[in-house]
Amino acid sequence: MADHHFGGIKIRHLYKIFGPNAQAHVDAVKNGLTKAELNERYGHVLGLRDINIEMPSGSIQVIMGLSGSGKSTLIRHINRLIDPTAGEVLVDGVDVVKMNEQELRTFRRHQTAMVFQKFALLPHRNVLDNTLYGLEVQGMERAKAVDTAMRWIERVGLKGFESKYPNQLSGGMQQRVGLARALSNDAPVLLMDEAYSALDPLIRMDMQTVLLDLQKEIRKTVVFITHDLDEALRLGDQIAILRDGEVIQQGTSQDIVLRPADDYVANFVKEVNRGRVVHVEAVMVPMRPGCLPVGTPIEVGTTIEDAMRMIAHGPDGDVAVVDAEGKPVGILNLRLLAGALVSADRDTKQTGASLAEVM
Ligand SMILES: Nc1ncnc2c1ncn2[C@@H]1O[C@H](COP(=O)(O)OP(=O)(O)O)[C@@H](O)[C@H]1O
Ligand SMILES: [Mg+2]
Structure with a gap:
């Protein structure tokens, strides 16, 4: 059974x-x-x-x-x-x-x-x-x-x-x-x-x-x-x-x-608390030509909060987001992650600022 x-x-x-x-x-x-x-x-x-x-x-x-x-x-x-x-x-x-x-x-x-x-x-x-x-x-x-x-x-x-x-x-x-x-x-x-x-x-x-x-x-x-x-x-x-x-x-x-x-x-x-729920896929941007990611790649499925913790302790710059096989699928940085959180905050406080404005 x-x-x-x-x-x-x-x-x-x-x-x-x-x-x-x-x-x-x-x-x-x-x-x-x-x-x-x-x-x-x-x-x-x-x-x-x-x-x-x-x-x-x-x-x-x-x-x-x-x-x-x-x-x-x-x-x-x-x-x-x-x-x-x-x-x-x-x-x-x-x-x-x-x-x-x-x-x-x-x-x-x-x-x-x-x-x-x-x-x-x-x-x-x-x-x-x-x-x-x-x-x-x-x-x-x-x-x-x-x-x-x-x-x-x-x-x-x-x-x-x-x-x-x-x-x-x-x-x-x-x-x-x-x-x-x-x-x-x-x-x-x-x-x-x-x-x-x-x-x-x-x-x-x-x-x-x-x-x-x-x-x-x-x-x-x-x-x-x-x-x-x-x-x-x-x-x-x-x-x-x-x-x-x-x-x-x-x-x-x-x-x-x-x-x-x-x-x-x-x-x-x-x-x-979106930082603890939303995954990095929702925040990452496409890999730009010529972009050289730094630090340890972050796997899809990682929450914003965990990703911030990892990046905050790594070198400055863009970090690669990779799928389960290790293939890069996008990039992230602290600015993008912070933007996603501030934008979430804006939703609840209704200050009217857009994601683009706070980035
Ligand atoms: N045995 C019953 N007779 C009449 N109405 C019932 C009975 N059991 C549940 N209901 C009604 O069905 C609805 C859903 O109840 P329930 O499934 O217990 O909700 P929940 O578990 O989400 O609190 C409510 O409107 C409740 O009053
Ligand atoms: Mg019940």
Whole structure:
């Protein structure tokens, strides 16, 4: 089950209407009836409208949006804790919506694992027994379950805490147990619904780092829900932004920050520290004839802030930007990098200066 080619998810034309007569209103919603109209005229709630998202196996898909935008409704369709009103949820090409009880139980147990915001630890079980709970339910023999659980307890940084009880642990440590429990299951799909939203900022950053480090090794399809854009940009290979049950924009961190689809997204983006997000490709200029780059080349994918740090400690002049194979694709200098930051600053402060003026 841990084969890394598994776990790709495709969501197609997914609709969810909450209410006793949901099916009767699907066509009207498909024809443009708004969430407000559906609510006022028929007393039904539009949860999701025409969601189409493709999540490649082995990547982190972030779903972001304000409270009430439909994030939990969406993630709960992936292991069918919620039945859709219309649409398909394909995991490895199999439509979860069409599974019978037995298939669904097997699918949930072996193909998916969930990490919850409230940790959902059993208070009377210690760390070890919380971690191996899922394996126990699956009927795995005790010695093997302990072995597996201990490996993940160590991997999330909880070695030595196996016999502690949840009430003896901080929030961050409890969430590590939640993560270890989910990983012990060895499922290719990991569902995390605001898993870090209740943690203090520094602990939260730590847990993001834990997930990113682990992901290099486990390569799961992670669906990560957050209402925090900084968290979304840090974790997401792909990000989908929801509003009122609809996807407003999907793309990489670069797409979202450099090309926000509308004012709603732009409003989130304007508080972001671009130096830590925007990559050098967005700032570099073409190699000029006769230009002789100095210093150590910078690889594409490097953030503005990291590039500034590297250049600030190198010789004066233009530095080459190179692709993964080392082929030059452009040049950069401190003036260009600073310009990109000042220009970002101008966006938030609205002083009206253009990039050309400040360069
Ligand atoms: N069981 C339900 N019955 C009626 N409305 C619901 C139900 N679950 C969620 N909703 C509504 O669906 C919308 C999306 O909710 P939710 O998915 O929980 O948002 P989020 O997780 O982004 O905060 C909200 O308008 C919410 O009130
Ligand atoms: Mg929610």
